[in-house]
Amino acid sequence: MTETRPLRSHQRTLRDLVAAIARGEAAAVTDILAAVTPGGGKSLLPVIAAAELIAAGRVERVVWVVPRDSLRLQAEEAFADPAWRSALGHGLSVRAADNEPDPCRGLSGYVTTYQAVAAAPALHLAEARAHATLLVVDEVHHLPVPGSSRTAEAPDEEAEAGAWSRAMLPLFRAARLRLFLSGTLERADGRRILGLPYHPGGAGRAPEIDLDAPGFAVIGYSRSQALAERAVLPVSFGALDGEASWLEGGRPAGEAPRVGPHRLAGGLRETTRPALFTALRTGFARDLLGEAFHATRRIRALRRAERGLEAGASAPGLGKLLVVAPDQASARRYLETLQGWMPGPQAERDVRIATSSIQDSHAALAAFRLLPEPAVLVTVAMAYEGLDAPEVAVVAALTHIRSRPWLEQMLARATRVDPQAGAYADQQALVFHPDDPLFARFREELETEQGSASRPRQKPAVTAIRTGPLPWRDEPPPGITPLESNALGLRYAMLRPRPAEEGPQPKPRQGPAVSLDAPPSLTERVLRQRITAQVAAQAVEDEAAWQAPRGGNLAHRYNAVLKRVVGKERATMTLAELESALAWLERNRLSDHAHLLDGDARYAWSVRRRRWGGGLRQAGGPDGRLAITRP
Structure with a gap:
């Protein structure tokens, strides 16, 4: 049975906001900042936003950018989780993409990293311009406004942060709607964060985020709120x-x-x-x-x-x-x-x-x-x-x-x-x-x-948002042994928080954890491995049965045959295309389609005549092309 999960207050607020955007009641909102305490459940927010906005036709796809490669799979899992699919009534899937053409592969979006965008900015910008895009900027505090540093920063970190910001800024402008996520809206170097509006800082004060900027909506979820809703542990x-x-x-x-x-x-x-x-x-x-x-x-x-x-x-x-x-x-x-x-x-x-x-x-x-x-x-x-x-x-x-x-x-x-x-x-x-x-x-x-x-408290906090200079620095002391x-x-x-009214005690869940549907990138990998195994198996069988000439790399040639059959490299296939290729391999022999390589010198066997066991022989035609004949 699929587990039932309640939405937290910030998740319900976002759902109501994007529903209003979808209905045209909040069409002026183009930027949403979700300042959610770490561990408070912000990874579900892109799923909520994408499910509502894509269904309403406000956007065509979601592009989720994360700071590290290890987070891409988690983003895929958020969309694939069957419990949330049931609760939200969505059937969207996204895939972890590298900098290859067609990163969506027929799905509802893709997940990439700041590093990948900085390495191929034109690719991602073209995707954002070609499709109405919901751009999710995860841990946005990793992107500083260029030239806003108030403290010294290591040159390599400065160069990386600047490269990420310069590559992401055109995506910000091309996206239909932007969803900024962060658990901590401040940077250790004191710099302003790219994409967020600020009040000008007064004398001796750091700039503060302008919560009332036009087109800007803020959803906050503090640690005290999360504890009250039992979303995080003490x-x-x-x-x-x-x-x-x-x-x-x-x-x-x-x-x-x-x-x-x-x-x-x-x-x-x-x-x-x-x-x-x-x-x-x-x-x-x-x-x-x-x-x-x-x-x-x-x-x-x-x-x-x-x-x-x-x-x-x-x-x-x-x-x-x-x-x-x-x-x-x-x-x-x-x-x-x-x-x-x-x-x-x-x-x-x-x-x-x-x-x-x-x-x-x-x-x-x-x-x-x-x-x-x-x-x-x-x-x-x-x-x-x-x-x-x-x-x-x-x-x-x-x-x-x-x-x-x-x-x-x-x-x-x-x-x-x-x-x-x-x-x-x-x-x-x-x-x-x-x-x-x-x-x-x-x-x-x-x-x-x-x-x-x-x-x-000396000063009331604004939900999960906290700005201002840090009281200490991070560098270890130099020159000691x-x-x-x-x-x-x-x-x-x-x-712990102060004692508060407690709701009903949640029942411990019985049985094993709900298994997640396989994320698209893992499914793609499995299908590619199965195709590789099928091609290799046919090559081994044909060599053993003398159904093809021995010598060279037959699996390599069979891979080329398969590419000619399906008209595409495996690395660029969609999930549906990979499944179709695997199904074709299960019904057909690649040796029956070797003629598709005729005229391609990269896959031609030696023209030297050679006798085979089992009654087959190889001969080179007058034009040097492969010919396999049976007596």
Whole structure:
């Protein structure tokens, strides 16, 4: 039976807005900003908008642009989810596209990345101009307004961000309607965000988003709203204090003085960053990692016991651990540490790493999201933003970054409600982190905004929108050599909203998770693999039965025959065309159509006469073309 899922308040608001646009009652609206707290369910918003607007004929297709390749499959899944298909009454599909011609392939749209648009801007601009397009700009804060920087930025990051913005701006202008999505509407460099209207900033103040700009509609969904609707989980923090020692940089070898030990919590302000930098790369990191690892084991053991599963049994909904490392070298060390705490076969199955330098990172991310195992994922930045993995119950925040947007995104990996983990009241996000003053300040701000702190708010927040300069920078301290560190004490704190009226307790879902329909890009891949296998099988059979000349690459020639039959390369076929080609192969022999290669020297066999077994022989005609004859 298909699961029934209720729409959240921001999702209902968007549905009502696009319905009004479809009816012509809000035709002046051309830009929609959905400022949704991380984990609050913004990935459904493009589905809601596309289903309503395409059905009404206001747009012809949806183009969804995401910041990373790992998010493309999640966007496909949002459209393919059978529960939402039933709830919204839509039959739309989109595909994860690369920079190849016809990215839609007959579907209702496609998903691509900022990098892909920057690499082939003319391709995507031509698509947007040829069709009335709903342009979905995911995590729009990745796009800065060129020339709006108030702080220094690394040259490579500046170049990449500028290239993305320059490539996306023409798409903004060509699209019929734009839907901007973000969980954090601020940038660490203080720059304005492309596509959003701003009030001019006053003296000493940062520009603020103009919520009343013409043609601009804003839908907000704050963390306090999400908690009230049970759309996200409350967070428990495990703050681990420690002390660290390091060598001061800028001195000749052997003369650098030893500094410390200094505490993380309650230490001097000038020692906080070097102490944290050292702690994340020495013994303290192992101690915090151990706390998170054993907490995850306890959660999984408890849930197994509740379900009557044997120790070590694998099942969905048991809970997983996400480890966020400060850099790739540390991530590899953390991986070795975690695997060292397990037997060999279990370590290979349960712990994976996903960083930009690892070849199978996207496969590791997909397995972590969609399969019961692996249960532990180590990453640096690939999974901190947008990773839709509701099974994450524990996060080990072994990162030096302390900007609020970054930390909110990281916390959101654990605050998603897992429908397979039982009742909402029995779930909880657990985040282990160093007990430094900068993280404590972030927690204090979060508590104040969601209404759980005892002191009143200094300034009311506008839904999920928050602008203004950041209170700290992200750069690690330069010129120090970490020596050693150790943990001193662990304290827990629950971040909860104030008590409120609670609705009926949702019933725990019984049975296995609802299986998603296969996303189009995966279906395409499977069909191409099946076609390849069919072609190879026919080639092997024909060579074995002497139905074709041996030597050379017969499968390569048969692939060329198939291309002549269907008139198209497999890489450019639509789903329907791939299915048709596979069906043709199941009914026909490629050897019967070898004449389609006549006259093409690339596929001609040697004209040298050669006798075959089985009564066939090959001969070259007077024009050098292939001739296969039977006696």
